[in-house]
Amino acid sequence: MDDQSIPPLIDVQNVNLRFGNVSVLTDINLAVQAGEIVTLIGPNGSGKTTLTRIVLGLLAPDRGRVVRRHGLVVGYLPQRFSIDPVLPLTVSRLMTLTHSCSRAKISDALTMTGVSKLADANVSELSGGELQRVLLARALLREPHLLVLDEPTQGVDFAGEAELYGLISTLRDELRCGVLMISHDLHMVMSSTDQVICLNHHICCSGKPEAVRLNPEFRALFGPSAVQNIAPYTHDHDHTHDVSGAVIPLKDDRKGHVHNDVHGHEEYSSNDSPTGSPD
Amino acid sequence: MDDFLIRALIAGLGVAAVAGPLGCFIVWRRMAYFGDSMAHSALLGVALGLLTGVDVTLGIVGTGIVLAVILVLLQRQRRLSTDTLLGILSHAALSLGLIAISLMEWLRVDLLGYLFGDILAVTTVDIYWIYGGGVATLACLAMLWRSLIAMTVHEELAEAEGVHVLPARLVFMLLIALIIAVSIKVVGVLLISSLLIIPAATARRFARTPETMAAIASLVGALAVFFGLAASIEWDTPSGPSIVIAATALFAISFVLGLGRHLLRFRAPS
Numbered sequence: 001m002d003d004q005s006i007p008p009l010i011d012v013q014n015v016n017l018r019f020g021n022v023s024v025l026t027d028i029n030l031a032v033q034a035g036e037i038v039t040l041i042g043p044n045g046s047g048k049t050t051l052t053r054i055v056l057g058l059l060a061p062d063r064g065r066v067v068r069r070h071g072l073v074v075g076y077l078p079q080r081f082s083i084d085p086v087l088p089l090t091v092s093r094l095m096t097l098t099h100s101c102s103r104a105k106i107s108d109a110l111t112m113t114g115v116s117k118l119a120d121a122n123v124s125e126l127s128g129g130e131l132q133r134v135l136l137a138r139a140l141l142r143e144p145h146l147l148v149l150d151e152p153t154q155g156v157d158f159a160g161e162a163e164l165y166g167l168i169s170t171l172r173d174e175l176r177c178g179v180l181m182i183s184h185d186l187h188m189v190m191s192s193t194d195q196v197i198c199l200n201h202h203i204c205c206s207g208k209p210e211a212v213r214l215n216p217e218f219r220a221l222f223g224p225s226a227v228q229n230i231a232p233y234t235h236d237h238d239h240t241h242d243v244s245g246a247v248i249p250l251k252d253d254r255k256g257h258v259h260n261d262v263h264g265h266e267e268y269s270s271n272d273s274p275t276g277s278p279d
Numbered sequence: 280m281d282d283f284l285i286r287a288l289i290a291g292l293g294v295a296a297v298a299g300p301l302g303c304f305i306v307w308r309r310m311a312y313f314g315d316s317m318a319h320s321a322l323l324g325v326a327l328g329l330l331t332g333v334d335v336t337l338g339i340v341g342t343g344i345v346l347a348v349i350l351v352l353l354q355r356q357r358r359l360s361t362d363t364l365l366g367i368l369s370h371a372a373l374s375l376g377l378i379a380i381s382l383m384e385w386l387r388v389d390l391l392g393y394l395f396g397d398i399l400a401v402t403t404v405d406i407y408w409i410y411g412g413g414v415a416t417l418a419c420l421a422m423l424w425r426s427l428i429a430m431t432v433h434e435e436l437a438e439a440e441g442v443h444v445l446p447a448r449l450v451f452m453l454l455i456a457l458i459i460a461v462s463i464k465v466v467g468v469l470l471i472s473s474l475l476i477i478p479a480a481t482a483r484r485f486a487r488t489p490e491t492m493a494a495i496a497s498l499v500g501a502l503a504v505f506f507g508l509a510a511s512i513e514w515d516t517p518s519g520p521s522i523v524i525a526a527t528a529l530f531a532i533s534f535v536l537g538l539g540r541h542l543l544r545f546r547a548p549s
Contacts, residue, residue: 056439076439087307087431088486097429098440122487142440 009146009178015064026202032178039189040182042199048182075139079150085124092119109137128155149181165192290401291504294462297413299497302475307431314472316369320346321468322376336460343456396467396519412461416454466519477526484537
């Protein structure tokens with residue numbers, strides 16, 4: 001939407017979908033550019049997952065279309081992923097579920113997401129954070145141009161969430177891929193996203209995080225308390241955590257997850273009157 | 280050893296070999312109740328096969344497919360869950376089968392044999408069916424293996440990565456119908472699903488990959504057939520239930536072994 005010269009990775013144009021008499025998606029337009037993180041937020045049942053299914057090509061819209069850049073490879077991290085312990089499955093095997101791949105590439109991908117030691121672990125014994133990182137590595141394995149992440153931090157504790165969002169940003173920088181993400185963590189979304197799309201069957205508002213936060217429609221949807229909750233999470237940590245939750249002391253060059261440098265200070269004020277939209 | 284015993288053993292081992300991998304998928308995909316319903320519908324298939332004078336095995340496969348299609352169609356409504364639908368279909372099919380057979384007074388049907396199996400009455404033709412159907416089933420399963428495993432892990436993820444989910448699911452249902460049809464002589468419609476589920480459940484403890492679990496399940500099934508037949512001859516017990524009890528005993532042993540190992544691991548410092 002901002003850059004007209006390069007076609008977007010994916011361009012959703014006027015998509016409409018009904019299930020029976022219920023209008024699930026109305027006039028949806030969105031585009032993801034290479035190197036851009038676009039986050040979908042919205043209440044439960046607002047059509048977020050349905051929209052990603054359309055983006056992935058799993059579901060055809062009634063009207064409108066989805067234009068993918070030629071030869072686009074998509075890496076997908078699905079929602080509600082759990083492995084029944086009755087199925088014996090190692091991490092390596094999970095990585096090569098639909099496509100074969102060399103051991104070295106698997107190891108590289110796992111290293112990128114910080115779980116290189118888990119290649120031979122049993123999937124059903126992973127913690128929530130480990131599983132999400134393995135799934136992220138799995139999505140990277142296909143060398144995707146676009147990552148579609150449906151609630152990438154589900155089952156992850158608060159400290160782990162911040163790390164995971166940090167990791168997603170890092171991966172975006174290193175791989176120059178686009179990211180389309182669904183998230184419920186309003187407070188995190190705002191600090192790690194280029195564009196926010198607030199969805200409630202139609203697009204209520206969209207744009208840069210600060211602009212969306214001040215939009216009346218956003219506040220109507222999530223309530224005034226949400227607007228405050230987005231204020232950056234600023235408690236000071238003198239340590240950080242690795243994937244398994246063990247405490248790692250902070251190195252000098254590493255700031256853990258302190259986000260108070262991301263936003264301006266007006267966000268701390270308890271009254272959230274939009275005094276001039278930051279654009 | 281008597282001829283009928285050798286035939287029984289060969290038939291039983293053939294069924295066990297196929298039931299291993301197929302049973303693993305039933306356990307992984309939580310389709311135990313589905314397997315049971317397919318098996319129950321087999322009696323209706325027997326009745327239809329006898330009534331129309333076409334082959335009984337074809338009758339069973341046909342009824343199984345019809346049941347699967349009805350189920351898939353009914354699943355489109357959201358008010359009743361799949362296990363409720365299966366509860367209705369399963370017992371309706373079984374009852375319909377029992378009524379149909381009771382009405383066919385001109386035929387002498389060995390109802391108990393169909394319900395609980397009569398492995399000692401297996402004929403050479405039955406063995407051809409078991410091995411022919413078994414090889415076909417295993418070949419189909421091998422071709423679909425990767426897709427089915429991917430679907431079992433996460434159906435949408437598999438679909439997003441290019442797996443053709445619907446055909447794989449339909450063929451899988453067809454394979455279940457086929458294995459039920461060919462193994463009805465060995466354990467009967469009421470006990471067939473146990474031969475699918477118990478060896479797979481037993482194998483879980485010893486397996487690190489899906490493939491080893493499938494192979495071990497076949498082995499456990501084969502042991503169950505062997506010990507069950509031996510017990511049946513030794514103590515003159517009904518053969519089908521004896522095989523099921525032998526499988527259950529193997530499961531119990533593996534369970535206790537696993538429990539011991541789990542306790543040891545629990546104590547050891549990690």
